[in-house]
Amino acid sequence: MTHVLHLVDDDTGFRTALARLLRTIGHTVREYESAEAFLAAGAPAPGCLLLDVHMPGLSGIELQEHLTAHASRVPIIFITGQGDIPMSVRAIKAGAEDFLTKPVGRAALEEAIARALERVVRTGAEVALQEARTRQLALLSNREREVAALLAEGWLNKKVAAALGTTERTIKAHRASIMEKLGIRSVVELARLLDPRQ
16 A cells, blocks of 8 residues: 655645655645645545744644544654744654654664654554454444353353353353454453453
């Protein structure tokens, strides 16, 4: 998948020069003259945002806040000529990938972009994994989900049966059905599947 660098800066000369540089090293770049223009373009193609801090209208920090409020996962690299430490700390704490000052060194910029794009890939893989888990778990009945949750905690069939007011034989049947529907063979795999941290 080709990732897009979304470059938002009101300084036309800087934006054009940076976009040219980024294209010469193989990136796909989309330019925006303001935060409002970026938002008006709709959902951004996967990639990262290279964002000026001080712009007329919506500032870079305000755009970051807007994107965060709308659960956007696009990594942001701030590029500014007027940044200060409190501002950079605020941006990084809010999830920015980096905070670079103009003039930006090519190596530092490429490093920040590489990190941001790795984050895009990692986040995309995590989302895909979570969606796959959700689809798998949707195959189970409500009762099977109850049984699966207890088995994943390490409970034995007999204890699960007692807790759910049924027989051990019924739990064994549910267990077999759960394993077949989820395409797994052990309780360890079941526990991994149900653990949101994995």
